[in-house]
Amino acid sequence: MDIGTITLVMLGTLLLLVIGMPMAFALGFVGVAFTFGFYGWDALMIISSRIYGFVNVYVLVAVPMFLMMASIMDKSGVARDLYTAMSVWAGGLRGGVAIMTLVAAVFMAATTGIIGGEIILLGLVALPQMLRLGYNKNLAIGTICAGGSLGTMIPPSIVLIFYGLTTNVSIGDLFLAVIIPGLILAGLYFAYILTRCYLNPELGPPLPLEERDIPLREKFKLLGSLVLPMGVALGVLGSIYAGIAAVSEAAAVGVAGTILAAWIRGELSWQMLRESLQQTMAACGLLLWLTFGATALIGVYNLLGGIRFISDLMTGLPFDPLVVVVLMMLMLIVLGLFMDWVGVLLLTMPIFVPIIKSLGYDPIWFGILFCMNMQISYLSPPFGLAAFYLKGVAPPEISLQDIYKALWPFMLLQIVGMSLVLFFPQLALWLPGLSQ
Amino acid sequence: MSEPPVIDRVSRILGDKLAWLFLVAAALSCYEVMMDWLFRAPTIWVHDSSIMLCSTAFLFGGAYALQRREHIRITVLYDYFSPWWQWVCDLVSLVLTLIYLLALAAFTGMQALDSIMRVESSGRAWDFPMPMVIRTALFLGAAMLVLQAASQLYYLIRNRTTH
Numbered sequence: 001m002d003i004g005t006i007t008l009v010m011l012g013t014l015l016l017l018v019i020g021m022p023m024a025f026a027l028g029f030v031g032v033a034f035t036f037g038f039y040g041w042d043a044l045m046i047i048s049s050r051i052y053g054f055v056n057v058y059v060l061v062a063v064p065m066f067l068m069m070a071s072i073m074d075k076s077g078v079a080r081d082l083y084t085a086m087s088v089w090a091g092g093l094r095g096g097v098a099i100m101t102l103v104a105a106v107f108m109a110a111t112t113g114i115i116g117g118e119i120i121l122l123g124l125v126a127l128p129q130m131l132r133l134g135y136n137k138n139l140a141i142g143t144i145c146a147g148g149s150l151g152t153m154i155p156p157s158i159v160l161i162f163y164g165l166t167t168n169v170s171i172g173d174l175f176l177a178v179i180i181p182g183l184i185l186a187g188l189y190f191a192y193i194l195t196r197c198y199l200n201p202e203l204g205p206p207l208p209l210e211e212r213d214i215p216l217r218e219k220f221k222l223l224g225s226l227v228l229p230m231g232v233a234l235g236v237l238g239s240i241y242a243g244i245a246a247v248s249e250a251a252a253v254g255v256a257g258t259i260l261a262a263w264i265r266g267e268l269s270w271q272m273l274r275e276s277l278q279q280t281m282a283a284c285g286l287l288l289w290l291t292f293g294a295t296a297l298i299g300v301y302n303l304l305g306g307i308r309f310i311s312d313l314m315t316g317l318p319f320d321p322l323v324v325v326v327l328m329m330l331m332l333i334v335l336g337l338f339m340d341w342v343g344v345l346l347l348t349m350p351i352f353v354p355i356i357k358s359l360g361y362d363p364i365w366f367g368i369l370f371c372m373n374m375q376i377s378y379l380s381p382p383f384g385l386a387a388f389y390l391k392g393v394a395p396p397e398i399s400l401q402d403i404y405k406a407l408w409p410f411m412l413l414q415i416v417g418m419s420l421v422l423f424f425p426q427l428a429l430w431l432p433g434l435s436q
Numbered sequence: 437m438s439e440p441p442v443i444d445r446v447s448r449i450l451g452d453k454l455a456w457l458f459l460v461a462a463a464l465s466c467y468e469v470m471m472d473w474l475f476r477a478p479t480i481w482v483h484d485s486s487i488m489l490c491s492t493a494f495l496f497g498g499a500y501a502l503q504r505r506e507h508i509r510i511t512v513l514y515d516y517f518s519p520w521w522q523w524v525c526d527l528v529s530l531v532l533t534l535i536y537l538l539a540l541a542a543f544t545g546m547q548a549l550d551s552i553m554r555v556e557s558s559g560r561a562w563d564f565p566m567p568m569v570i571r572t573a574l575f576l577g578a579a580m581l582v583l584q585a586a587s588q589l590y591y592l593i594r595n596r597t598t599h
Contacts, residue, residue: 285497
């Protein structure tokens, strides 16, 4: 059998995913079946060795640490306080509340970073406020979902950590590289909201005078409650950026800081700690075992010459290398319609990243493109997770269709942002370049 | 079913307890950072023990997540199937899952056994039999998943035949 046929057969067997088989086991089964079929029983040893190799690295420790940090922050009232502290600054600006929601979302992404949690919280506090003030429904919904999804980009983003782990790219560099693209994307959202509200003031009325009338002292006092959690987040990222601590160490110190902050804020309890740990355990378990499954599959595919095959196929195309990258981005968008980011990452990155390198591109740049791409998958129908999260907490008269309808302008902005980074790689590569 | 299956309980309790290892690992890493920073005396054992603690914990996370039914699935079509077809899909998934996990448990088990026999050591600065521990945890994590999947398969078939 030639590798082309094998590839097709393998894709065929992946139909197992469609019948609802857990991805971790479907991928693993196909991997084991092919290894057994082509190389016999003894070759299965390769799979277990590869799995062992993956577990036995220090960077992996960063995953539970960041998840734990995020989970504890998420369970404390930090996110809600963040929103309250930001929304009082909205003031007389048209679309001000939407802008402040977005600012709060950016900060939340850097502290809690759990996308589901952010969107649910904003859906509970920001959406009713905007609707009450007479904001345009689409604008309000879009702001929340798009803002909440920024968590896939803003460090410490678990997407970037996993990209770094599976492709052996420095996670610190990825965290640096994503800063400018992340700000660009947030900036595009800001510009969009402000422009629309400027052109049509009815879309986002300013706060009524009596609500704006909060003394400056009060406003700053609200900010005060955020000093601690923000300090922890900045400390963790700062020490990674400054090269003081390894990613895993910084994350561990972040866990300690988060627990301390929750304690000082009077929110720490055994119950909360236990729930955070359980959440971390389940999340780690599913991420890790999914990785094992994908490792088994990609491992045997590579042995059979599959990665080479696709690489030759794609580099042999009579196009400019950049077109190949664009093609990859399109494939990722399509996969993202149906699959979770982690599935897409584990299945495609081991194949795409070597091609990217052989084309002479920087894998850091590609990682940033990847996480921008996965933002789209959060918003895109039929399975945009962001829409599901919001639907769960939105007023009943807002249907899933309403939400998806509100999201497309933001998806366009995401594509614009991604294209900017695609055509101007320096936007991503400038900062990591400086630090070297 | 009046009470949750035994295996579910075991997976859950193991997961709940082992999750505390993450916290221990975090504490150890903090200790390391402190020693390195304040006393310029980095330890040689913290990195390796953090790896050991964390990987032991999340190797069991597989069964834990399966028990909580949190593993990622694509349910686009599945949701539209009739209950009978859903049952068939579940059956096929669980049987194939079991085959994969059994193969995995067999091989990680053999490697673990081999590692235990020679007390395989890491050969790093802190020469602890870390590979032995992790390989054993890998096997136990896989074995726990086998039991969890087998238990779900058993209940799937039993519930079908009793209704």
